[in-house]
Amino acid sequence: MTITITAFERSPDGGRGLARDTRVRWALEEVGQPYEVRLVSFRAMKEPAHLALHPFGLIPTYEEGDLALFETGSIVLHIAGRHAGLLPDDANARARAITWMFAALNTIEPTIFELVTARLLEGDKPWSKERLPLVQDRIRDRLKQLSARLGSADWLDGSFSAGDLLIASVLLRLRPSGILDEYPNLASYVARGEARPAYKRAFAAQLAINAAPPPAG
């Protein structure tokens, strides 16, 4: 059955792989599933056809036969549950990998997303300069804890899993800020993720769209 995901017609990050379709592409590449991509404009994302797939008018979405999903956590979990390669067979190890997926999206990503908001949406507010260090320190609190847990291991719990895929994906958003490099083991962890052939294919695929000339009209 054909898998179709949605992605930005033109990503605001210009192809740095920070839009959330990249993590879904990465998961599909890890498990060797081919997929198609439907590109959507910001306007189309808020129109009924896309809202029927994604109630909040965002990307990515995932369609496979009569199944339609939104939310990257749910999409990556679905992919990992259907195909070998992203979750361990042992039931307890599997549950722990899923725990890291939730930690990525519930505990780490919100603090990192605050920084994006503080910079892009609130950067011109008079209180922004005072708030920024607070936001950065909340990220550092989380990274310090994550760094301590990872230690010198390659991955968070044994072999690479969907948990690592999502943790590395959310940490990647931090690279432009320089904060990631304050934690050398986390910077190496992310680099290990980026070095995986599946990640490289996912990154190249989204870059090919975003590096192309803008669509006519």
Ligand SMILES: N[C@@H](CCC(=O)N[C@@H](CS)C(=O)NCC(=O)O)C(=O)O
């Ligand atoms: N929690 C959602 C967040 C999805 C999300 O925020 N997507 C962004 C792209 S990375 C988007 O569509 N932004 C467009 C907008 O805010 O209008 C997920 O993980 O799928």
